[in-house]
Every structure is written in C-alpha cells, then in structure tokens.
Amino acid sequence: MSYGALLPRDLDNLLVVTTISATHVGWGTVRQTPTLMHLAESAAWAVVLALEHDVLPAALDVDHLQRHLVGRGLMLSFFNDVDMASPGDWVPAMQYLGTKGFFGSYDARPGEPLTAGLAVLWAQATAAWMAGGARAEEWAMRVAEEEARESVPVTWAEFCALLQRAWGERFAKCALPPAPAQHVSRAVACQYCYQLLAKADRV
Secondary structure, rough: HHHHHHHOOOOOOOOOOOOOOOHHHHHHOOOHHHHHHHHHOOOOOOOHHHHHOOOHHHOOOHHHHHHHHOOOOOOOOOOOOOOOOOOHHHHHHHHHHOOOOOOOOOOOOOOOEEEEHHHHHHHHHHHHHHOOOHHHHHHHHHHHHHHOOOHHHHHHHHHHHHHHHHHOOHHHHHHHOOOOOOOOOOHHHHHHHHHHHHHHHHH
16 A cells, blocks of 8 residues: 555645545455454654654655654565564565565465576665665566576576666666575565665665
8 A cells, every 4th residue: 555545635734544535446354353453553653753864754754754653563565474473574575665566476485596587676676776766566567477487596696686687887886795505585585675775765
C-alpha cells in the first residue's frame, strides 16, 4: 500500500488511517483490524520521523520510512515462506526489497541459491534504485519472467562482478566484504543489496 494513500489531498501535515484513499475492492482488505493496526503503527512512525527531521509528513522520505519500519520488524511485503520472527538480517532486507520489485511472486525462497539470470536483474535493480526513478512494478514483472526460466547458481565473485558492471565506479566506494560461501543464497544476496543501497545513501 502506498504511503500516499494516508495523505489527504492538499493537506501536508495530516495522516489518515481509517478513511484512506482506496477503492471499494481495496477497502475489503484495509478494513480488517490487523491491517488498520499496521497502518496506524506505520503512520505513527512517519509522524515521529517527520518531527525528527523537521519536515511535514507529506515531505517525509518514504524510503527512509520503509527502512525504519523493516528495521523494527514491521511487514511491508507478504511472503508465504518468510516468518517475520525469523532471526537474521536478511528478513528486513527481503521485506524492504520486496517493495522495490525484487520478487515476482509471494514466494521469497530465501534458502535457495541465487541464479544467474536473477543475479543480473538484482544487480541492475540495485543500480536503478540507487540512481532513482525505478518502478517496482516493472522490476517485479521482469523478475517473474526470469524466475520462470531455468538458470544456474552464481558464485560471490560472479555476483560482485555483475554489481560492479551495473554500478560502475560507485560500487568500489560502496562494496562490502562478501560472505565466505562460494554460492550465494537469495537471502544473503538480498541482505548484501540492502546494505549496498544503505551505504550508497551515505557516500
């Protein structure tokens, strides 16, 4: 659900949870108590962050809000096979990247190896989001098409080479030490991309 759905038109200092901008079809889900509780908590954090950064809620950086929410265990992306209570930094990473179109279905498959075709897309997607102007829906469709194909697993060296190609010189400034495993799991690759994007914001 878009953060903009909580913002009334022509009002920059108000967040609305119980009467959000939604179609009658969408409202069938929004009206559920767990959804309203989730929206209320998200809106509350948005107000806190807006106050901390001395901006109006409408001017709050949505990406910063998303990182804040996943860092506190809030679900932003639903996956059939990811338990929010699971230990590990890959959980918030998958939640965040789920909003960026890194998955083409509701199955994250965190333990499976990252395949060559998907590695290319994820490397390109991280570069696109770092540069700004990317669209999550378009990436998700491309990922769904790629996941339907058969592909071989990639090694860390291959994945880093793809990231280097997509990011160019900026990758050298943001690169992090890779995990020692030869092959990359989807979970660890997500964690790496998530950390790269966070570091790119500071470089």
